[in-house]
Amino acid sequence: MEKIYDSDIASDVSDMGFQSDKEPPKDKVMKKIKVQRLPLYRIYKRIIQIGSGLEKPAKYDEVQILLKQNCSEDASIEDLQGESPILKNLGLNDYGEWFDLSIETMKRNEVAIFSIEHLKENEHGNKVLDRVEYILAQLLNWTTIIDVDGDLNYMKKLIVKGDRLDRCSPHDEIQYHLTLSQSGKTYFEVTTEYPVMIPKSDPEANIEILNAISILQSFTLQKLIMMMKNNERTRFYVKFEKFIETENVFQRFSFSTQDDIEIEIAILSLLKVDDLYNDGSICKKFLKKGVSSAKPEPNSQVFISFELLEGQKLLHTTGAFHSTTENDDLTKLEVISVKPNVLSFYLDDYSCSKAMRKIIRAMKKDEESLIEVRSLDRIKYGWDFDIISKFNASLPLTFHIKMYTFTEGRNAFTMTIPEKISTATRKREVGITLIKNGDYSRASKIFKSLNDLFALGTHSEQDKKDISQHYKSSLLNSSLCLLKLERWSEVVSVVRKLLEIDPENSKGKLRMAFALFKLNEYEESKALLQQMIQSTTNDNDVVVESKALLGEIEKASTKYIKESKKV
Numbered sequence: 001m002e003k004i005y006d007s008d009i010a011s012d013v014s015d016m017g018f019q020s021d022k023e024p025p026k027d028k029v030m031k032k033i034k035v036q037r038l039p040l041y042r043i044y045k046r047i048i049q050i051g052s053g054l055e056k057p058a059k060y061d062e063v064q065i066l067l068k069q070n071c072s073e074d075a076s077i078e079d080l081q082g083e084s085p086i087l088k089n090l091g092l093n094d095y096g097e098w099f100d101l102s103i104e105t106m107k108r109n110e111v112a113i114f115s116i117e118h119l120k121e122n123e124h125g126n127k128v129l130d131r132v133e134y135i136l137a138q139l140l141n142w143t144t145i146i147d148v149d150g151d152l153n154y155m156k157k158l159i160v161k162g163d164r165l166d167r168c169s170p171h172d173e174i175q176y177h178l179t180l181s182q183s184g185k186t187y188f189e190v191t192t193e194y195p196v197m198i199p200k201s202d203p204e205a206n207i208e209i210l211n212a213i214s215i216l217q218s219f220t221l222q223k224l225i226m227m228m229k230n231n232e233r234t235r236f237y238v239k240f241e242k243f244i245e246t247e248n249v250f251q252r253f254s255f256s257t258q259d260d261i262e263i264e265i266a267i268l269s270l271l272k273v274d275d276l277y278n279d280g281s282i283c284k285k286f287l288k289k290g291v292s293s294a295k296p297e298p299n300s301q302v303f304i305s306f307e308l309l310e311g312q313k314l315l316h317t318t319g320a321f322h323s324t325t326e327n328d329d330l331t332k333l334e335v336i337s338v339k340p341n342v343l344s345f346y347l348d349d350y351s352c353s354k355a356m357r358k359i360i361r362a363m364k365k366d367e368e369s370l371i372e373v374r375s376l377d378r379i380k381y382g383w384d385f386d387i388i389s390k391f392n393a394s395l396p397l398t399f400h401i402k403m404y405t406f407t408e409g410r411n412a413f414t415m416t417i418p419e420k421i422s423t424a425t426r427k428r429e430v431g432i433t434l435i436k437n438g439d440y441s442r443a444s445k446i447f448k449s450l451n452d453l454f455a456l457g458t459h460s461e462q463d464k465k466d467i468s469q470h471y472k473s474s475l476l477n478s479s480l481c482l483l484k485l486e487r488w489s490e491v492v493s494v495v496r497k498l499l500e501i502d503p504e505n506s507k508g509k510l511r512m513a514f515a516l517f518k519l520n521e522y523e524e525s526k527a528l529l530q531q532m533i534q535s536t537t538n539d540n541d542v543v544v545e546s547k548a549l550l551g552e553i554e555k556a557s558t559k560y561i562k563e564s565k566k567v
Contacts, residue, residue: 038101039119040119040127041098041116041117041119042119043101043102043114043117044115044117045102045105045112045113045114045115046112046115047110047112048077048111048112048113049077049109049110049138051109051110051139052107052108053108054107055108056104056105056106057090057103057106057142058090058104058144059090059100059104059147060089060090060092060147060155061089061090061143061145062087062088062142062143062145062157063088063089063090063103063139064085064140064142065086065088065103065138066084066085066086066137066140067083067135067136068080068083068135069135070133070134070135071135071136072134073113073115075113075134077138079136080111080138085140089145102114103137103139106137106139107139108139108140108141108142109138110138110139111138112136112137113134114134114135114137115133115134116133117129117131117132118132118133143157143158143159144157145157146158148223152239153238153239154224154242155236155260156227156234156236157237158232158234159233159234159235159264160231160232160233161229162228162229162230162231162267163229163230164229164230166229166230166270166272167226167228168198168225168226168227168228168270169226169272169273170198170199171198171199171200171275171283172197172198172270172271173195173196174192174196174198174225174269174270174271175193175194175195175267175269176191176192176225176265176268177265177266178215178221178264178266179263179264180250180261180262181261181263182255182256182260183256183257183259185256187253188215188250188253190212190215191212192212192268195269195271196212196213197273198216198222198225199216199217201217201218202217202248207248207249210249215249215250217249218247218248218249220238220243220246220249220250220263221263224265225267228265228267229270230269231267231268231269233264233265234264234265234266235263235264236262236263236264237260238260238261239260239261240257240259240260240261241258271285272285274286274362276355276358276359276362277358280374281373281374281377281378282355282358282359282372282374282375283372283374284359284362284369284370284372285370285371285372286367287368287370288367288368288369289364290363290365290366291365291366292364292365294364296360296361296363296406296409297347297408297409297410298347298348298409299346299347299409299423300406300407301344301406301407302344302345302346302403302405302407303336303343303404303405303406304342304344304360304401304402304403305317305319305320305321305322305341305404306343306384306400307399307400308388308391308397308398308399308400309397309399310394315387315391315393316387316390318341319340319341320341321368322339322402322404330405331365331366333405333407336404336405345383347360347361348427348446349427349430349446350381350382350434350442350446351382351383351430352382352383352384353378353379353380353381353382353384353385354378354379354380355373355378355384356382356384356399359371359399359401363401363403365403365404366405367403368400368401368402368403369400369401370400370401371398371399371400371401372396372397372398373397373399374396376395381439381442384399411456412452412455412456413456413457415453417459417463417467420454420467420470421466421467421470424450424453424454424467424470424473424474425470427446427449428473428474428477431443431477432477435480440481440484440485441481441485443477443481444478444481444485447474447475447477448478450470450474451475451478451494451497454467454470454471454474468501472498472501475494475498475508476498476505476507476508478494479491479494479495479498479512480511483511488515488518489515491511491512491514491515492512492516492519495508495512499512506539506542509528509532510532510542510546510549513525513532513549516528517549517556522553525553526553526557529546529547529553530550532546533547533550
């Protein structure tokens with residue numbers, strides 16, 4: 001009786017016998033297992049020699065195999081002797097679907113016999129066996145080939161794997177070798193002698209002379225290089241039609257055929273550059289990667305060494321940089337805090353520029369980097385601004401920074417009361433200095449952070465007493481800064497919080513009354529001032545100021561009413 005191969009018959013269900021991604025048990029090496037079930041044939045596999053590792057080739061990979069077709073069912077490894085290795089791409093060959101499905105199940109150096117049962121339909125319309133074909137194969141090796149966009153326009157053949165996970169990005173600096181050819185004819189070849197920066201692609205770029213720098217404007221090269229890692233060597237195959245359609249640099253060549261364009265690239269060195277603002281104004285080059293993944297918090301205390309350079313000329317330095325040794329771990333606070341020539345500051349003190357804070361917050365412990373500064377738009381104050389201002393230097397400038405370590409950043413919810421008071425004392429001194437220097441904008445940020453520090457978190461009654469004076473001082477200083485900055489609504493908001501904990505605070509009331517006056521809230525302002533004049537707790541100076549302001553408000557209010565009637 002003929003065996004029926006209909007797909008709904010239970011006996012025709014695949015039984016692999018073992019998981020395909022694991023080494024088969026020794027007692028199942030010679031067992032026949034089903035690889036694939038297709039409408040007109042079935043593929044079975046019997047492993048003769050177990051392969052190595054767990055990896056298997058995938059679609060489009062270039063496989064190197066020994067293959068003997070039309071062999072006997074009991075063929076052995078010896079039957080492959082004398083066969084020449086063949087190179088084929090899975091999914092792009094003339095063997096048919098059985099070849100891809102079979103080879104994709106194999107591991108490196110695996111030997112197997114594949115039984116292909118070709119089916120036909122009998123007079124009843126059922127699928128029955130027509131003939132069996134036996135194929136002996138050994139997978140020697142393969143090269144990974146990736147269909148980059150899933151449309152066969154860009155195929156990537158990995159010749160030498162790259163290092164780590166970092167891939168090339170715009171602004172990175174690379175040394176590379178490139179060959180562009182078609183059908184065995186080389187049209188362009190170049191090797192860089194020194195690192196060059198990868199620019200952002202410009203489709204409208206007008207390239208007159210082709211060299212190692214200008215060709216990086218190529219749309220095609222930009223696309224391909226961005227896929228590559230340091231020390232990687234890859235050959236790309238680009239469909240001719242796609243190349244001509246999108247290329248903006250290499251179109252000048254008179255290609256002889258419409259065969260694929262072959263571009264082989266080797267990344268000889270890669271220096272990662274982090275474009276901090278995505279506009280090329282401030283870029284970071286890693287000289288040494290940091291340890292761990294932690295980075296400073298907004299209120300961390302940091303310990304660094306710093307140098308300012310104009311080209312190769314050293315303009316300023318904090319002193320010789322220290323190196324971590326086995327017996328001298330500079331990432332430990334107790335070690336670095338006693339070292340000379342180390343610059344230490346708190347990030348929330350606004351003692352450095354906005355750009356420097358961003359630079360520092362992007363660094364890890366034991367990291368060393370070069371920061372190329374092409375614009376000073378974000379460096380308007382701070383110790384780094386002061387240093388730059390001393391020299392009549394031209395852009396670009398370079399910051400050489402080594403981050404030794406930093407303290408753990410704590411917030412309002414994790415700080416203890418003593419820590420909050422200590423932080424408030426430190427930052428108040430910074431804020432008062434800024435006020436004396438007339439820098440009310442930065443000072444307002446300092447005191448706002450202190451207001452939030454005391455307002456947030458859960459406090460017991462004793463805690464509230466302990467922080468009361470510090471909180472009131474911060475709110476008063478905050479209201480002064482906002483008053484100077486003419487941010488009237490914020491003045492009112494801050495003083496309302498102050499009056500919740502100190503209802504008779506005369507300075508706060510005067511500032512609030514003035515802010516309400518500026519907001520044209522005349523009635524509320526007058527009521528507040530009249531209350532202060534009538535109060536017996538206020539001293540004579542406060543009463544005098546209140547009466548003077550009340551007089552101004554009366555005049556302004558009268559004028560406002562008259563103008564309103566005219567309208």
